[in-house]
Structures are given as C-alpha cells and as structure tokens.
Amino acid sequence: MSEVAIVGGGLAGGAAATLLAREDRRVILLERDIEPNHRICGEFISGDAETMLRRLGLDLERLGATRMDRLRIVSDTRTISVPLPFAAFGLTRKRLDAALLDLAEAAGARVERGAVARRIDGRRVETSLGAIEPDTLLLASGKHDLRGAPRSTEGCAKDFVGFKTYWRLGASTVAALRGHIEIILFDHGYAGLQLVEGGIANLCLLVRKTRFAEIGGTWTSLLEALIALPRFACRLADGEQILEKPLTIAGVPYGFMHRARPGSDDIAFRLGDQAAVIPSFCGDGMAIALHSARRAAATIIAGGGPADHHHALRADLARQVSLAMWIQKIGGNGSLQALMLGAISLAPAILPWLAQVTRVRVPS
Numbered sequence: 001m002s003e004v005a006i007v008g009g010g011l012a013g014g015a016a017a018t019l020l021a022r023e024d025r026r027v028i029l030l031e032r033d034i035e036p037n038h039r040i041c042g043e044f045i046s047g048d049a050e051t052m053l054r055r056l057g058l059d060l061e062r063l064g065a066t067r068m069d070r071l072r073i074v075s076d077t078r079t080i081s082v083p084l085p086f087a088a089f090g091l092t093r094k095r096l097d098a099a100l101l102d103l104a105e106a107a108g109a110r111v112e113r114g115a116v117a118r119r120i121d122g123r124r125v126e127t128s129l130g131a132i133e134p135d136t137l138l139l140a141s142g143k144h145d146l147r148g149a150p151r152s153t154e155g156c157a158k159d160f161v162g163f164k165t166y167w168r169l170g171a172s173t174v175a176a177l178r179g180h181i182e183i184i185l186f187d188h189g190y191a192g193l194q195l196v197e198g199g200i201a202n203l204c205l206l207v208r209k210t211r212f213a214e215i216g217g218t219w220t221s222l223l224e225a226l227i228a229l230p231r232f233a234c235r236l237a238d239g240e241q242i243l244e245k246p247l248t249i250a251g252v253p254y255g256f257m258h259r260a261r262p263g264s265d266d267i268a269f270r271l272g273d274q275a276a277v278i279p280s281f282c283g284d285g286m287a288i289a290l291h292s293a294r295r296a297a298a299t300i301i302a303g304g305g306p307a308d309h310h311h312a313l314r315a316d317l318a319r320q321v322s323l324a325m326w327i328q329k330i331g332g333n334g335s336l337q338a339l340m341l342g343a344i345s346l347a348p349a350i351l352p353w354l355a356q357v358t359r360v361r362v363p364s
C-alpha cells in the first residue's frame with residue numbers, strides 16, 4: 001500500500017489524516033509537539049468549521065465549547081451588535097487539536113508526536129526520526145515554513161504583530177460576553193474577546209508593527225495602553241491573565257495563496273495556512289484548514305496530484321481571501337473605518353453579508 005506522510009498535526013493535518021486513514025490509506029503524521037499545546041488563535045470556530053468538524057465526528061459542545069450567536073463591534077464612538085449568520089463556538093485549540101489527532105489515530109493513522117520535519121527535498125523529508133520518502137506528501141505545518149519548501153509570500157501584508165492570552169474575568173463581564181464574539185477596535189489594531197471552555201476568555205489581538213513600536217514594543221506597554229481605553233478597561237480591569245506570557249507571532253503573510261511556480265514545488269499537497277492565509281478578523285482560517293484537508297483527501301482518493309488540488313483550492317478561496325484583504329485595508333484606515341461603522345449601524349445587514357462573502361462554502 002502506498003504511504004501518505006503529513007507534516008503537522010494542527011487542524012489541516014489532523015483532518016487530512018483522519019479522512020485518508022478512513023479510506024484505508026497508510027498514513028503517518030508528524031507533529032513536533034509531544035503534548036497538546038496552546039496555539040496563537042482567536043479560537044472562534046465559525047459555522048463552516050463546526051459543520052466540517054461535526055462531519056468528521058467531533059461534537060464541540062461535548063468537548064466543552066461555548067456557543068456564540070452574536071457579534072459585537074466596539075470602537076471609541078460606537079457599539080454595534082448584530083446576530084451572526086450562523087452559530088459559532090469557542091474552544092481552545094489545545095483541546096480541539098488533541099481531539100482531532102485522537103480521531104486520526106482511531107481511524108488508523110500513525111501519529112508521531114514529538115517528531116519534527118527538518119528539511120523537505122521533493123518528497124523526501126528529513127525528520128527527527130530519520131528520513132522518509134512517502135508516495136504522497138502533505139504539508140500542513142501552518143504558520144511555520146519548512147526548510148526546503150518555503151511559501152512564496154512576496155507582496156503579502158506582513159505588518160501585524162499578534163498576541164493571544166487567556167483571562168479569568170469578573171462575573172458581570174462573563175455575563176456580558178456570553179453568546180458574543182466581541183471585536184474591539186483600536187488605533188492600528190483590533191482584538192477579539194470571547195469565552196472558551198471552563199468559563200475563561202480568549203483575548204487575541206493584532207496590532208501594526210509601527211504602532212506596537214511607538215507604544216513601547218512590549219506586551220506590558222501594549223496592555224497598559226489598551227487598558228487605558230474605557231472599552232478595554234470595562235472588560236479587563238477586574239480580570240486576571242492566566243498564561244504567564246502571551247503567545248506571540250509576527251509576519252503572518254495575510255493574503256497569501258499558494259500558486260505553484262512553473263516546474264517547482266507542486267510535488268507536495270499544501271494544506272491550511274501553507275495553502276492560504278485569510279485575515280484573522282474573518283475567523284475563517286480554521287474552516288479553510290479543514291476545507292483544504294477535505295479537498296486534498298478527495299483529490300488523492302480520485303488519483304489526482306498536488307497541482308489539481310492547488311487549482312481547485314484557488315478556485316474555492318481566491319475571491320474570499322482578496323475580499324477579506326480589502327476589508328482589512330478599509331478597517332485599518334481611521335476615517336474609512338469610521339465610515340464603514342457608520343454604514344453598518346445604518347444598515348446592520350451589511351455585517352452578516354460581509355461575514356458570508358468571506359466564508360468557505362461547505363458543500364451539503
């Protein structure tokens with residue numbers, strides 16, 4: 001039987017391993033973390049992502065996820081609250097990714113935790129367990145580029161720094177957040193605040209590098225600047241940060257979509273953030289990761305190759321990613337942002353519409 005190797009055991013890798021193992025493919029998945037770990041992610045699971053996870057066999061509410069059906073946008077001058085066009089969920093990636101890897105193992109995939117892919121050369125992978133050369137190689141290492149197979153991210157917007165941490169919040173703040181994803185806008189950045197399992201809140205934010213440097217260039221100085229704003233103070237002032245240090249990331253290539261260079265790296269199937277990166281505020285990166293896994297598995301089972309997969313994925317995602325980039329640009333410009341919020345408060349239906357047009361379409 002031919003062998004499929006998958007580098008990365010996040011959502012894309014875990015879903016692809018499950019689907020292929022269920023089709024009796026011999027699958028090995030390499031995941032560098034030995035234990036389930038926190039990931040930098042807002043942990044907003046959209047309706048599309050939930051549908052795909054449920055079809056794989058995961059029941060998010062049984063895993064402890066909180067349910068959200070409203071979006072609240074808070075700026076210095078306005079608060080807008082609208083229903084989401086779908087039910088969404090909040091669950092830590094630590095719990096979700098672990099559940100998905102368990103599912104892959106139960107389906108028959110060999111999951112090697114603590115195994116690192118060090119270099120890719122064609123389909124040959126040098127790993128911490130030795131070299132392998134599978135018949136089919138899937139790259140699902142997420143934000144981390146692999147030596148020998150980097151993404152071509154020239155021209156992408158890489159000017160944000162991201163932070164994620166957890167908070168234990170006061171009872172009245174938890175009550176105010178229940179059922180909501182809250183997007184809090186600030187000068188050259190935005191934050192997402194929502195509940196995950198166990199009554200704790202995920203605060204994930206992105207700030208432009210230049211603004212971050214002006215504020216002082218440290219998490220402490222950024223947090224001080226945010227808590228000085230009433231819209232953050234009313235949420236966080238009586239709260240307690242749970243992680244010792246926030247998780248951070250810089251240089252995420254927003255707007256990236258894999259396009260094979262002639263004669264180059266269409267030797268491996270790219271999944272998730274290795275295939276496409278949509279602006280984080282859309283909360284659809286996880287759905288894209290899961291969708292790309294389904295696409296790759298279907299292509300492999302039908303006997304297709306990486307080029308077929310990448311073409312199909314571009315057709316599915318290019319419009320959503322470029323629309324989301326435009327919205328990110330408008331949202332990042334102070335006066336256009338005020339105009340956009342004004343328009344939304346006059347016609348709130350714009351928001352669910354924007355949420356719809358930046359979404360992955362899940363076939364029924």
Ligand SMILES: Cc1cc2nc3c(=O)[nH]c(=O)nc-3n(C[C@H](O)[C@H](O)[C@H](O)COP(=O)(O)OP(=O)(O)OC[C@H]3O[C@@H](n4cnc5c(N)ncnc54)[C@H](O)[C@@H]3O)c2cc1C
Binds near residue numbers: 144
């Ligand atoms: C600040 C921020 C907030 C976000 N918020 C949301 C949100 O709220 N909702 C949403 O849907 N999306 C969100 N996203 C996007 C989402 O997190 C990603 O799109 C999604 O995690 C991509 O999944 P993936 O499986 O491709 O990669 P990942 O989830 O990053 O998984 C990659 C896996 O590969 C492993 N790995 C990496 N390198 C190696 C190696 N060399 N060898 C072996 N294993 C390796 C890693 O340990 C990891 O387990 C956010 C992104 C950012 C940056």
